[in-house]
Amino acid sequence: EPEVTQTPSHQVTQMGQEVILRCVPISNHLYFYWYRQILGQKVEFLVSFYNNEISEKSEIFDDQFSVERPDGSNFTLKIRSTKLEDSAMYFCASSQKGSGGYEQYFGPGTRLTVT
């Protein structure tokens, strides 16, 4: 069964450093997402991406965040200058269609620790 994969599984970085989290969505999916979960808190939406542009973003997704689909398979989340409060589990997801109750398939997550 096709699945979403994410690398690395755990990333440790120092405050102020740039990090790139990588995801390989399911191959025939067209919509891509990033969510995050700070320890003990809810899973929060960050951004959705379709047709090589951001289709929706939350207020969390400020100028320090960016997303890219650099080739036909990868989808990345870049955090330019990490802060302590960026420490969280980051989940990538993909779906065939966007709204209307279509299933979003999630990856296993990348745990980001900012020290």
Add this chain to the structure above:
Amino acid sequence: GNSVTQMEGPVTLSEEAFLTINCTYTATGYPSLFWYVQYPGEGLQLLLKATKADDKGSNKGFEATYRKETTSFHLEKGSVQVSDSAVYFCALQMDSSYKLIFGSGTRLLVRP
């Protein structure tokens, strides 16, 4: 704004017990509703969904009915197994949006 409220966990049950995990929502309009499950070390997996009022979603013995009158989508299973131990997330999605809005998750622990 739109939101989802789930019962606090953990919920601890003996094998073969009946499970209910409560979920209520607040939404301006009629969302699609989902239950996702997260097993240890894995990502979130869709368990079931309902896209309109009175729809019942079901999968692997789990059921939930979309109740517009009570704005609820409670998860039930008649007889839980140890392998059902996981964290369960209720979520909604509005027609006009791509994002899923999640509840805080409920941890279920089933003992043999």
